Amino acid sequence: MAAQSAGHAELVKQHSELMKAHQELVKQCGSMKPKTPEGRPAVGSCTNPRIRKQRSRLYVTNDSKLTPPIEPTLVDNALLFLPERAVRDMNLEPNMNDKGDSDKTMWCGRVWELRELMATFHKDKVSRIGSEAAQLTDFRKRELKAKMKDPSVRKMLKRFAARWRGAAYRNRCSFAVLDRLKYSNLRGTLVYAHGSGGCNWDNYRICRMIAGMGILVVAPDGFAYPKNTAMGEMRHKELGPLHRASDDVDYWANDLIYMSAANGTFNYSSKAASVLQQPDEYKDMYEKCYQLRRSELHFTISHLPHWVHSQGFYLGGTSEGAMTVARFDDQRYGAMVIGRFINSFSIEYCYFTPEPEAGLIGGQLDVPTLNIIGTKDQYFGKEDSIAKLVAENGVTGYGDRHLTGHGYNTMVRQGLDVGLVCILEDGMHSPCNTHDNFLRQLFNTFFSRTHSIWELHMIWAADPTLNALISLEETTAVGDGMVGKNITRLFVPKMKYPNRLNLRTVEVLRSLNCQDELRDAMAKEKCIIDAERTEIKEQLDRVRVEAAKQRNFKSTGKPASNFYAKDKFAVKCAWKDWLKTHT
Known part of the structure; x- marks a missing residue:
């Protein structure tokens, strides 16, 4: 009993000292005010009582020394x-x-960089709150010994330590570091x-x-695996290393x-001549x-935090x-x-999809789907593209x-509930160069009114x-052909x-009628776009010449079957009958 009383008294003493240390820290933080070395208010402060500066916050800098994981995973x-x-x-420091x-x-x-920054912030916080009183006393050490x-206690503690290590490892192999955003009221999550x-x-x-736009974006990087x-x-x-706050991160940097450049067995550059020469490969x-x-x-989605699963997420991708x-x-x-949004891919049977079903x-056909593609897409476009050159070759193509050159017909044949196809005039495989500001307004509406995206032309009619x-080109919402299936195709002209x-x-330049500034900016952009188009045309011309030289080489048929081919859900679509009339 005497030992228990002494232990209780020791715990009370430790708690009292910890509370005093915490109160002292709070007092110090509350007295912090930005001042110059001379004691005057810092630059940026204002004497006008109606204008006040927000209290500065503590954050962890990106300059912190980060230790990368020895065997990094996809997460x-x-x-x-x-x-x-x-x-x-x-x-965090932006x-x-x-x-x-x-x-x-x-x-x-x-993810590992964010985890390291959070660990740095946590260690600093613990060091500021903790004190010598928070350490084990001699009495507690003797009691623990x-x-x-x-033996039974020792066995139980070993099991507890093993469970703790297992939980820590599972957290490291997941996106648990994002759990702090559960109550941040973000607009949504995109897996890209x-x-x-x-x-x-x-x-x-x-x-x-x-x-x-307030969306959390998670993008698994297929090129980040250790060499x-x-x-x-x-x-x-x-x-590359984590960007610092002072780094130049120009939006238009490539x-x-x-x-380094890409390397590996799955690194490729699609050329029609190569595809026609070795179609099976x-x-x-x-x-x-x-x-x-x-x-x-699948791996990324399965390891997302539970709050993301309950809130829901978007899928999106390019090329x-x-x-x-x-x-x-x-x-x-x-x-x-x-x-889901599908950018710079036409959603149809082409060289990128080994068989028609692909x-x-x-x-799921009830998931609203947005398809974005340019008329001059050099890989999947209708006018002049790798897909067109390969398909037109009657021998190995x-x-x-x-x-x-777009996914409208595929959506209609499969009977999607909600679908929108946006065809960008003169848009290339990189649509940001020609339609960046349109994409911003399109995505903003998509993330706000996802299930109504098919009626974008009606939603935007309220704003001149x-x-x-x-401009509306085609929609299934007119007539009785597809009741309940709302799929629309829109044409997006060149940006003015x-x-x-x-x-x-x-908007400011337009409201001030600054036509000279707008004209100069458009002229500069035109030079950049024209240079890109010239380069693409030269590449396609070379590909066209090389493709014409190909010897008659007969393809052996479908690609080899694999284990993953079994993990498919039947798609209710008469694509086989449709294919017979188009081959």
């Missing part, structure tokens, strides 16, 4: 694009801005699949664009996260790439990532999938010879500026105003 190297609210709630913004309010980095002599070159160029722009691993031998790029490679990307999506999202078998996630929507951006300026600046 560790997944890219995160955190909106402003998430940055504030996680006490390192990224949106187009035209002077201040950085968002954060971009990898006596307890450890009991990048293109065949990684999360650069338009991929990075689209992710930061959407993060600027000396089996996955790294398939695809690999040297990764690559902000990689330090390319079919097999494209199918393997899809299975790899599909597995990455190869868009093909993956289009074919992705998301039935197992049910109502978790709020919507050119269909592979997921494959794909639908009547390519439309938005209404002028689109510069895309390299943000929307706020464009």
Whole structure:
């Protein structure tokens, strides 16, 4: 009894000292005010009582020394694009801005980098709150040593330690670091699949664009696997360090996260001549790439926090990532999938889809689907593209010879509940160069009114500026042909105003009738776009000449079957009958 009383008294004493230390810390934090060395108010403070400065917050700097994991997983190297609210709630230092913004309010980095920053912040917080009184006293040490002599207690503590290590490891292999955002009231979560070159160029722009709208973006990086691993031998790029607050992260920079070119067995550059010369090899490679990307999506989604699963998430992708999202078998996630967008892919049977079935929507047909593609897309467009050149070759080519260059017909044949196809006039495989400001307004509406996206032309009719951006070409909502199936195709003409300026600046210049400034900006953009078009035309001309030289080589047929082919859900669509009339 005497020992218990002494132990109780010791605990009371420790608690009292901890409370005093905490109160002292709170008092110190409350007295902190920005002042100059001379004691005067800091620059930026105002003597006007009606104008006040928000209390400064503590945050962890991106300059902190970070220790990368020894064996990083797909989750560790997944890219995160955190909106402003998430940055504030996680006490981070912003390192990224949106187009035209002077201040950085968002954060971009990898999961392991965020985990390290959170650990740094936690250690600092503990060191400031803790004191010598928080350490074990000699009395507690003697008591613990006596307890450890009991075999049953020792066994129980070992089991507890093993459970603790297991829980810590499982947390490291998941997105548990995002649990702090559960009550941040974010607008939503997007799981994004990048293109065949990684999360650069338009991929990075689209992710930061959407993060600027208040959406948490999670982008698994298929090029971040360590070089000396089996996955790294398939695809690999040297990764750049975490951006600091002072780094230049220009919105129009082509690559902000990689330090080398791509290498690996699954690294490719689609050329019609190569596809026509080795059709079976390319079919097999494209199918393997899809299975790899599909597995990455399943792994990422299954390890998202529970609050994301309950709130729901969006799927989106560009180019190869868009093909993956289009074919992705998301039935197992049910109502978790709020919507999907497919950018720079035509959702039809082409060289990128080894067999006709692969050119269909592979997921739930009641998920609202947005398809974005340009008329001059050099890979999947209708006018002049790799897909068109391969399909027109009657010897070794494959794909639908009547390519439309968009996914409207596929959506109609499969009977999607809600679908919208936006065809960008003169848009290329990188649509941000020609339609960046349109994409911003389109995505903003998509994330706000997902299930009504098919009637975008009616929603935007209330705003003359938005209404002028689109024109209705076709819709199933007219007539009795497809009751309950709302699918629309819109044509988006060339932008009248510069895309390299943000929307706020464009609106100000328009309201002030600054035609000279707008004209100069459009002229600069035209030079950039014309140079890109010239380069693409030269590439396609070379491909066309090389394709004409190909010898008669007969394809052996379908790609080899694999284990993943069994994990498919039957798609209710008469695509086989339709295919007979188009081949």
